Amino acid sequence: MNTKSAHSSAVPQGGFIRQHHSMLVALHQLTDVLLTWGLLAxxxxxxxxxxxxxxxxxxxLSSILYHILANKNGLYLSWRGQSxxxxxxxxxxxxxxxxxxxLTVVFLFDLENDYGGGVMIAWALAMPLTISLYRVSARMVLREFRRAGVNTRRVAIVGAKEPGITLAKNIINSAWMGMEISGFYDNRVSVGSHPLAGEGKEASKLQVVGDIELLKKEARAGNFDDIYIALPMREEDTIKELVEALSNSSCCVHIVPDVFTFKMLNARSREIGGLPVVSVYDTPFDSFDSAVKRIEDVLLSSIILCLIAVPMLIIAAAVKFTSPGPIIFKQRRYGINGEEIEVWKFRSMTTCDNGDVVKQATKGDVRITKVGAFIRKTSLDELPQFINVLQGSMSIVGPRPHAVAHNELYRDKIDGYMQRHLVKPGITGWAQINGWRGETDTLEKMEKRVECDLEYIAKWSVWLDIKIVAYTLFKGFVNPLAY
Known part of the structure; x- marks a missing residue:
């Protein structure tokens, strides 16, 4: 096990399985449907x-009902760490x-004669056995991947006493979970100490690598995938302050509470080697929903790009022949999980600011070209971003991506700002159709935009995406605040 401090290692990129988790969930669901139909046939x-x-x-009916109940029972969420x-x-x-x-439907509508008793009994018994066998096989395959170092997650534990030590033992004794502990972070224990001394060769290597302030810095740098806060509940002030601080990171944050507190918490929970943990910040698309949204993006962006190909060529020519400079401006912005991406736009200014300081466009900005003023006003400068959607770095609907310089400015001023990056950025979004578009010359305007973005993430559905796209067509393109 790698016990090297996270601050001295590269930012984890995640393995193939983690990057394609939504597709694996879709495979689970498709397999359940095929088994339901196939076994009965x-x-x-x-x-x-x-x-x-x-x-x-x-x-x-059985495949539909099983899908609904399985989702409700969490069968399509990650079972990493659970028995x-x-x-x-x-x-x-x-x-x-x-x-x-x-059976209730059969008896209510007197359909007993439509089915063979032996067929239905055999089917009813074979289904759970077959699905369970499939899931056991999938676990064995994933276990081998994780033992080979694929699909691992780098975790940090806050708290070098109970229950942090118990959590660390469970992770170490369950290597198949694919979790790699970077170390402990605690203000109460001296740096360099070994809380698991005497617990075995691998466990003894783990040490306290820093205090909570160091953890915050490393979390902001994206050095962890998951952070487990295993502090006693009597330190609620420390926990609250830490949770608030970690809202400006792209890490998944979990709380490991004591048993009595756990029973009172109204939050989504799961287990790590039998120890209950509560997810405070977690990705909302860790299920089939992510695959649905990706299919939605690919289909819509492909259709739209076919429809706008000629207008894009005309705009490209207008940009090229009316002012010097490139046709496409590629700006550095943050994408999902806080990873840097390049967002494409038709160049609308005489300059291409893309450094540590990016000045937002203002009314009457002298940098804006004549063609640029028109395409910005009508949002036509955003059309190349459908290529970003097809590439997979953006979505059609989601929080608008901000320049990297603006992210670094606002992440310390607005609570929960970085939680926008738990999903892919979008070409249009809930904030834009609610009027929070254009120049954010005051902190309040940016706070309202972020508030809308977080509301969208919490309430996401395909129908909400359709609603936003429809509103964008009627009121989202031309906007007096788009300078």
Whole structure:
């Protein structure tokens, strides 16, 4: 295990599995649907019965109901750190609810004669066994990936006493979870001490690498994937201040509370080796929703790019022949997880500010060209960003990406500012259609924009995206605040 302090290592980039987690979730869901239909069709064929509409309806209703209940029971969330027994038990209980609901429909509508008893019993018993076997196989494959160093997550533990020590032991004893501990951070314990001395060769290497202030700096630098706050609840002031400070990082933050506090907390929780943790800041798209949104982006951006190809060529020519400079301006901005991306725009100014200091455009700005004034006013300068969407660095709908210089300015002034980066930035967003667009010459304007962005993340749905796109078409392109 690598016990080297995070501040002396490179920013973790994540493995293939982590980067494609949403696609793996989609695979889980697709497999469940195929098993539901496939097993029933198999048993019907073995019994020599016809594949009737009744059987098809049973498969259809069961697959839909299982999908809904499985989502509700968290089967499509990450099970990293949780026991196999708990996962299998959840699969079984979910399927039992599906079968119970199906039997209720059959008896209510007097459909008993439409189904063969032996077929339905065999199907009802085989489904949880088959799904569980599939999930066990998937776990074994993922375990081998993680043992090979793929799909690992770099974690930091705040608190070098109980329950932080217990958490560290659980992680060390469960190498299959793919978690790599960077070290402990604690104000109460001297730097360089070894809280797990005597607990084995690997455990003894772990040490207190710094205090909480150092943790904040390293979190801002993106040196961790997950941070576990394992401080006693009597230090609530320290925990509160730390949680607020970590809102301006792109790390997933979790609290490891004591048992009595855990029972009172109304928050999403999970387990790490049997120890309960509560997610304070976590990505909202850690499920099939991310795959749905990606499909939405690819389809819409492909269609839109076909429709706007000619207008883009005309705009490109106008930019090229009316002022010196490149046609496309690529500005450094923050994307998902706070990673730097290049956002494409048609150049609308005589300068291409892209450094540590970026001056926002103001009304009557002398840097704006004549063509630039028009395409900025009508948002036509944003059209090349559909290429960013197709590339995967942006989404059609999401928080608007700000210049890197502006991010560094506002992350210390607005609580929760960096939480905007738990999702991909968008071409349009909830803030833009609510009027918070253009120059943010006051802190209050930026606070309102961030407030809308966080509201969008909390309430996201496909229908909300459609609503935002529709509003953008009617009121989002031309805006008097877009200078």
């Amino acid at each position: 198999l048993f019907v064929k073995i019994a020599g019965q016809p594949w009737t509409v009744s059987y098809q309806m049973a498969a259809f 196999l027994f708990t996962e299998v038990r959840t699969v079984t209980s979910t399927w039992m609810l599906v079968i119970g609901s199906l």
